Amino acid sequence: MVYDFHTHTSLSDGDLSPIEMVRRAVVNGYSTIALTDHAAVGDMQRIIPEIIQVCSMARNYWKILAIPGIELTHVPAQAIAETAKKAKDLGAWIVVVHGETIVEPVEKGTNLAALNSPHVDILAHPGLLTPEEAKLAAEKNIFLEISARKGHSLTNGHVAKLALKAGVRLLVDSDAHTDGDLLTDDFASAVARGAGLEDTACNQVLKGNPDSLAKKIISRYLATSI
Ligand SMILES: [Zn+2]
Ligand SMILES: [Zn+2]
Numbered sequence: 001m002v003y004d005f006h007t008h009t010s011l012s013d014g015d016l017s018p019i020e021m022v023r024r025a026v027v028n029g030y031s032t033i034a035l036t037d038h039a040a041v042g043d044m045q046r047i048i049p050e051i052i053q054v055c056s057m058a059r060n061y062w063k064i065l066a067i068p069g070i071e072l073t074h075v076p077a078q079a080i081a082e083t084a085k086k087a088k089d090l091g092a093w094i095v096v097v098h099g100e101t102i103v104e105p106v107e108k109g110t111n112l113a114a115l116n117s118p119h120v121d122i123l124a125h126p127g128l129l130t131p132e133e134a135k136l137a138a139e140k141n142i143f144l145e146i147s148a149r150k151g152h153s154l155t156n157g158h159v160a161k162l163a164l165k166a167g168v169r170l171l172v173d174s175d176a177h178t179d180g181d182l183l184t185d186d187f188a189s190a191v192a193r194g195a196g197l198e199d200t201a202c203n204q205v206l207k208g209n210p211d212s213l214a215k216k217i218i219s220r221y222l223a224t225s226i
Contacts, residue, residue, distance in 0.1 A: 001031040002183050003210030006071065006096055006124055006145065006173035011047045012037035015178040018054040022066050024179040026058075032214045034067035036096045040075050041083060048090040065214055069094035071124065077109035084119035093221050095119055096145075099126035103151035115142055121213070122171065125152035129159050134166035143213065144168050146205065148183060148191045149175035156195035164201060169209045 002025075008014035009021045016024065018035050025033040035051045048070060055066035070092045075083050084095045097114035100106045111129065114120045115136040123137065124145045137144050144163050147153045152175060163170050172191050174183045183191075192202045 002029050002185055002188060003032040003171070003206075003214060004030060004174050004176070004183050005032070005034040005067070005069070005094060005122055005143075005171060005210070005213065006036050006147075007033060007176045007182075008037055008071075009035055009051075011035075011050060012039065012043075012071075013177060018051060019058065021176070021179070022054065022058040022062070022064060024182055026062050026064050028182050028184055030064055030182075032065040032067065032210065034069040034094050034096075036069035036071040036094065038073040038098070039070050039087070040073060041079075041086075044070060044083075044087055044090055044092075048087065048092050052091050065218070067093050067217060069096060071096040071098055072114075072120075073098040074104075074106065075110075077107045077113040080110065080113040081117040081119070084114075084117045088119045093217055094121045096122045096124050099123045099145075100128070101125040101152045102127045102155055112136070115140055122173075124173065124175065125149070125155070126159055127155050129155070129162050131162060131166065134162040134168055137163070137168045138166045141169070143171050143209065146170055146172045146191060146195045146197075147175055148172065148187065149181070153191070153194075156191070160195040160197055160201075164197075169212075170197075170205045171209055171213070172205060 051068040058066040
């Protein structure tokens with residue numbers, strides 16, 4: 001079973017419509033997919049309601065936990081907390097923050113701002129994560145991402161090393177922008193191993209951690225309807 005909490009659709013810069021992305025995920029053996037299109041502020045009002053409807057339809061008719069989310073991308077660091085709250089108020093079940101990847105000029109301070117926001121669930125591709133940031137992620141119970149995406153994945157080994165030392169929970173996400181980017185069991189496992197994770201850690205990152213996040217989301221948003 002594949003879990004993936006970070007994907008993009010035609011609502012931002014992905015190739016596929018949201019429902020086709022979920023359909024392709026079902027065919028790839030996914031148990032869980034979060035649709036997390038890029039947004040900053042005004043665009044959240046457009047994107048989140050559409051994603052909510054698509055995810056609801058997919059959950060009703062297909063065997064997949066489709067999660068409406070958002071990826072706050074290039075939001076000024078000082079505005080991340082208020083924007084993350086707004087995303088949750090608009091109905092996002094999961095908020096990912098586009099972290100300080102080394103391949104884009106993400107504002108310095110973005111990682112820290114994300115880790116200090118109670119409305120952020122995942123800090124994606126945090127780049128040259130510091131030991132202080134890793135410690136904060138562990139304290140705040142925010143997941144850090146091992147990325148399957150080209151470029152962002154350059155610092156996976158560094159992130160994994162610091163995260164393991166600090167006791168942070170890691171996830172492998174595709175950051176898919178097209179169907180060919182979606183994970184399979186084998187590819188997710190290869191990405192985790194490529195980050196330097198050994199057997200026990202791989203199992204935790206590929207099954208234990210995503211399962212606990214999925215369960216948290218189910219109990220928060222779906223417990224009364226299942
Ligand atoms: Zn991103
Ligand atoms: Zn992304």
